Amino acid sequence: MKAVAIVFRKELREILRDRRTMIAIGLAALATPIVLYVISQVTVRSATQTYTVGYKGEMPAGLDILFNATSLKLEQVADPVEAAKAQVDVGLVFTPRGVDEYYDPTRQSAQITDIRIQTVVSRYDAAKIAATLQERGVDPSVLNPLPVTQHPLTSPEQAAQNAFLSFFLPYMLITMTLTGGLSAALDTSAGERERKTLESLLLTPAPRSQVLVGKILAVSVVGLAGAMVAIVSMLVALSQIKFGAQGQPTHIVLTPLAASVMVWLAVLLAGAFASITITLGTLARNFRQGQAYATPLYFVTIFPASLVLFIPDFNPSLGYYLIPILNAVLVLRDAIVHNSVAPAALAVTSLSLFVTGALCFYAALRLFTREALLVRS
Amino acid sequence: MESAVRVDRLEKSLGPNKVLRGISFEARRGEIFGLLGPNGAGKTTTLRIICTLLAPDAGSVEVLGFDTRTAPAEVRRRVGVVTAEIGIYPRLSARENIAYFAELSGVLDGELDRKVDGVLERLDMGSFAKQRAESLSSGQKQKVAIARAIVHDPPVLMFDEPTSNLDVLASREIREFMVESKSRGKCVIFSTHVLHDAERLCDRVTIIHEGRVVGSGPTADVRGKFEDLEDAFLSLVEAS
Numbered sequence: 364m365k366a367v368a369i370v371f372r373k374e375l376r377e378i379l380r381d382r383r384t385m386i387a388i389g390l391a392a393l394a395t396p397i398v399l400y401v402i403s404q405v406t407v408r409s410a411t412q413t414y415t416v417g418y419k420g421e422m423p424a425g426l427d428i429l430f431n432a433t434s435l436k437l438e439q440v441a442d443p444v445e446a447a448k449a450q451v452d453v454g455l456v457f458t459p460r461g462v463d464e465y466y467d468p469t470r471q472s473a474q475i476t477d478i479r480i481q482t483v484v485s486r487y488d489a490a491k492i493a494a495t496l497q498e499r500g501v502d503p504s505v506l507n508p509l510p511v512t513q514h515p516l517t518s519p520e521q522a523a524q525n526a527f528l529s530f531f532l533p534y535m536l537i538t539m540t541l542t543g544g545l546s547a548a549l550d551t552s553a554g555e556r557e558r559k560t561l562e563s564l565l566l567t568p569a570p571r572s573q574v575l576v577g578k579i580l581a582v583s584v585v586g587l588a589g590a591m592v593a594i595v596s597m598l599v600a601l602s603q604i605k606f607g608a609q610g611q612p613t614h615i616v617l618t619p620l621a622a623s624v625m626v627w628l629a630v631l632l633a634g635a636f637a638s639i640t641i642t643l644g645t646l647a648r649n650f651r652q653g654q655a656y657a658t659p660l661y662f663v664t665i666f667p668a669s670l671v672l673f674i675p676d677f678n679p680s681l682g683y684y685l686i687p688i689l690n691a692v693l694v695l696r697d698a699i700v701h702n703s704v705a706p707a708a709l710a711v712t713s714l715s716l717f718v719t720g721a722l723c724f725y726a727a728l729r730l731f732t733r734e735a736l737l738v739r740s
Numbered sequence: 741m742e743s744a745v746r747v748d749r750l751e752k753s754l755g756p757n758k759v760l761r762g763i764s765f766e767a768r769r770g771e772i773f774g775l776l777g778p779n780g781a782g783k784t785t786t787l788r789i790i791c792t793l794l795a796p797d798a799g800s801v802e803v804l805g806f807d808t809r810t811a812p813a814e815v816r817r818r819v820g821v822v823t824a825e826i827g828i829y830p831r832l833s834a835r836e837n838i839a840y841f842a843e844l845s846g847v848l849d850g851e852l853d854r855k856v857d858g859v860l861e862r863l864d865m866g867s868f869a870k871q872r873a874e875s876l877s878s879g880q881k882q883k884v885a886i887a888r889a890i891v892h893d894p895p896v897l898m899f900d901e902p903t904s905n906l907d908v909l910a911s912r913e914i915r916e917f918m919v920e921s922k923s924r925g926k927c928v929i930f931s932t933h934v935l936h937d938a939e940r941l942c943d944r945v946t947i948i949h950e951g952r953v954v955g956s957g958p959t960a961d962v963r964g965k966f967e968d969l970e971d972a973f974l975s976l977v978e979a980s
Contacts, residue, residue: 380831559827567844
């Protein structure tokens with residue numbers, strides 16, 4: 364096994380001197396806090412932003428106070444329908460029958476304003492009805508014969524954190540494990556052919572399987588380092604950046620279980636990705652062709668994370684945990700959202716990722732021992 | 741002289757092309773053996789089979805008594821190859837490049853520094869040993885390629901068109917190195933299509949054309965009645 368250590372040491376030394384890999388890892392460390400800061404600013408801004416409501420007609424007394432308290436600015440306009448197209452976010456026409464609302468659902472500001480108006484109007488209605496009933500000596504609670512008292516097990520802020528982390532963390536982990544090691548993987552496989560070093564390497568008496576293991580280990584370490592740098596910088600950023608509206612800002616934290624699961628998955632993913640990318644790189648004649656072969660991997664990695672974003676309550680059977688990448692996303696989501704991971708799910712996920720890595724290692728070894736590898740180059 | 745490399749009725753196809761059609765020759769210790777032929781004759785394929793990178797379809801190759809099929813690792817330990825394509829790791833220094841191949845070739849830790857320093861001195865590489873390979877000239881890179889091929893002190897050295905990408909000075913250094921290796925008792929196999937070089941350096945030659953041997957023997961005998969080896973070569977190729 365001495366050749367494994369020799370190749371591992373040399374590959375790591377070369378990778379550390381490769382600006383492309385260092386830039387990829389450095390960018391990950393810098394880009395994550397910047398992206399999170401922008402997201403936090405957007406969320407704070409949309410929570411506190413004042414929207415404009417153009418209206419016409421006689422507004423019921425007291426309603427204007429509720430509008431102002433909900434950061435809705437009232438503006439009298441001649442034609443609320445026309446104004447709602449661009450001038451204001453929502454147009455209202457107060458009539459003796461009630462109120463007509465005009466808005467463009469394709470505008471996000473109109474959607475948010477609409478939700479705020481619904482809240483304001485329902486509060487106004489409830490207060491008005493309660494006051495009328497009390498005037499007539501009727502207890503307002505008759506309108507609510509089965510009152511529900513909610514006891515949420517997590518705070519709304521915690522739920523928001525979990526939803527955010529369950530998408531963003533797996534996405535970062537998977538993408539950075541792939542990106543961090545990709546350049547190194549292609550350099551150590553396709554790069555060997557491009558630089559014409561492959562023939563000399565294969566001329567040494569070192570067993571090819573050991574040469575390959577040394578390469579995969581070095582790329583795994585770099586991929587893992589890339590993922591860890593990105594995630595640590597993300598967690599540091601999350602501990603400093605406040606999310607949510609002013610007055611109830613919240614920090615996002617990761618539980619010890621989720622952190623442990625994340626590290627374990629990062630190790631497995633790094634090994635699997637290193638094997639996959641080195642296999643693709645071995646097929647390629649040069650670095651650029653290797654990049655072309657590896658590009659579809661980005662789609663493979665983004666899709667499972669997106670699934671959790673769009674179907675947060677996706678509750679699959681154990682069989683789904685056999686699907687590489689998706690299984691890592693699901694396990695990580697379970698750890699973040701529920702703070703628990705089913706041992707069977709974790710075991711199946713670990714086995715699946717390990718087998719994926721092993722199969723790709725076998726494929727790379729077969730390619731590495733084929734005469735065509737030299738003849739084609 | 742003792743036989744170092746014995747090639748016997750070698751056949752090889754690459755895809756649909758029959759590249760070698762029964763090549764046989766023998767190279768000995770303490771001689772420079774020329775493997776001559778035009779581009780595409782099968783010289784590189786023959787060398788790749790000798791150093792175990794390719795397997796023969798038929799025939800056999802023995803290096804110092806080890807069969808390339810049954811003992812490939814033993815063969816690789818005893819062979820050093822220098823090719824025209826100088827493939828070295830650009831982000832490693834000249835010294836690191838050489839040390840890497842020394843370690844992979846089985847040079848023991850205790851001997852590593854001594855062997856690497858020895859080869860650096862022998863090829864006069866001290867001035868750029870610590871320089872990254874990407875900043876070296878072509879001649880310096882070729883020296884790194886030679887150093888890496890000989891650092892484990894193999895008894896058989898193979899040079900495949902080693903001067904084709906080099907300037908006059910660097911080419912002369914390579915030729916001098918081959919002569920020096922011969923004087924150290926090494927078996928030097930020199931594959932080239934530059935017949936002028938072969939005539940000056942080689943003790944014996946084998947000329948191959950379209951995968952077949954068309955002439956073989958001591959250089960002077962193969963040249964025979966012709967003015968130089970080039971004329972003899974053309975005559976043999978036309979007659980084949």
